[in-house]
Amino acid sequence: MFISERRKFIFGALVSAGLIAVGTQWGCAPAAPTANGVGGTAARQGKTVELLNVSYDPTRELWTDLNAAFSEQYQKDAGVTVKIKPSHGSSGTQAQSILNGNAADVATLSIWSDTEQLHKGGLLKDGWEDRLPNRSLPYTSTVVMVVRKGNPKGIKEWADLVEKDGVEIVTPNPKTSGNGKLSLLAAWGSVILGGGSEEDATKFITKLYQRVPKLDTGARGATTTFSQKGVGDVHLTMESEAYLEVEEAKGQLEIVYPSISILHEPHVAVVDQVVDKKGTRDVAEAYLKSLYTPAGQEIIAKHHFRPTDPEILAKHKSDFQEIKLFALTEVVKGGWAEAQTKFFADQALFDQIVKPSNKTGK
Template identity: 40%
Template sequence: MFHLPRIATTLAAAAIAVTSGLGTARAEPVEILNVSYDIARELYAKVNPVFIEHWKTETGDDLTVNQSHAGSSKQARAILQGLQADLVTFNQVTDVQVLADRGFVAEDWKTRFGNNASPYYSLPAFMVRGGNPKDIQDWDDLIRDDVTLVFPNPKTSGNGRYTYLAAYAYALQKYDGDDAQARGFVDKLLANVEVFDTGGRGATTTFVERNIGDVLITFEAEVENIRQAEDEGAYDRVVPSLSLLAEFPVAVVDRVAEKRGTVDVASAYLDFLYSTEGQEILASFNNRVHDEAVVEANADKFPEVDLVTVEDVFGGWDAAMETHFASGGVLDDLLAN
């Protein structure tokens, strides 16, 4: 089973491992804090020791990389309230942008790294129980009366917002742009949700360990990582015909990093994610990446999907947040029904 206590123990051991045995070149080794989204624990536990070795080779300096994980929006609020993040690896653009708007992150953060500061991407997909007993094939099946769902609360989770908007985008295409019919479709989908956890990992726990729901909707990468961690055949992946591009934006938190003298190492850490070695690690955790050689090597892992963007369908994240997720927005109206 995919047990959180086991994960916590593994990560604690990894944190000790990546900071030990690296020599004593500095009396006080450099420390940085990567504040990240909820389901990226195992990914960055793999990235960190590789980057630490790379940094040691390049500079001769010892380094400790600490991690903090929770819902992306919750993490952004924590930084605004004083969490000393040197860098962020989030799962929603607006959560970085709010830091930029408040002067924590540079205004030009999207152009400081490639692909709009998104070294990898994913999309909302479905995880169903082994053998797909409810014959789930696409979004239409999720509004059936005999199907129950689990996904994170869109009010608190970037993961959940992607799911909500992906379903809405599918419905808009299905009904030729008729917003009233699209709302009705999403209303039925929301009515089938058994549990709204605050973050992606909580939703996974509800589905896997508490055995609640017929379908877990989460990032494709999380679906595959969970399937690989469980007994073979315990769960199946279903990639819908249409989904939403989920970018994973990164940034140096300049206000903190400049004060702590960690701008260079924080920038190097994020640059590493774009290197071939970094992209290989990201792809090994079932993320879709941009490096052409790594994409080709992993092509058989990722089914084709009609991938739309928040910009194309909803006019960008600012418009989507105001229309759908702000107080009194469409989501609140639908949940009140």
């Protein structure tokens, strides 16, 4: 009898403890986001402001450094402690998550059309692109090639990818990955700007994707496939990722710069609806502006993204091999909107070339 009484008590105690836990957690969690809601900079002196930066995949290391630098500077200048929380994922997924209510103070996505989605969804005001210097581009990048040590297949140019014998190519799926989209468009542009017709370019990318054994969904997945699983002869990837990958491989991989490639323009934006609601606009704007300062640009260069400040870029000239970089609009007139419908939408060009048996697109 004594034992069962005691057990009963313990069980009851556990249940009530659990219920209390539920109560407090559910009660507190919703309150947290509104806690920073009121007050301008003056009212925040000595307090902590939290910012959420929703970004794309291959920028984790970059933002870790940029965030630390900004927090330190802002503490000095305004006496406010800023804590920046990062969220990373593939660019399209991240845009979706912001649209669904992930309260990002700033969106630093990979592809213009993803940021534009936020504008269409009413989260960004009109003209968002012109609110920060250089069309809201603190840095740019490009697509390069990573090959095995000594470049055994002799890959130097885009044409080599389909002309050299038995080349296996690793690149992520353009439908899900910004990196994948850029790789496809870089290959496409290399043909068009080399004087080829759209038909030639279609043939070229068809052959190219026939040589891709597996399409990973994200950029990091493709990197793992190439560098750690040892699949393929060449990996098409962003310049910044390529440097990381080569450093990580300790001499087993090297970078090849083709003579021409695409200019990657990852725009940054303050998410108007979120910052106005949270009352964090001043901090969020200061945060993005800090990217354009010499200190911010130096950090960007250190992580192998191309600084947009001409002076800092010139200083790091040796790190960024000069190749011909073309803007997307030079090869796809309508920019990202057209690229999306022409290449990546359902049954668009990419679906047709990876499924040659599928006749519905013709």
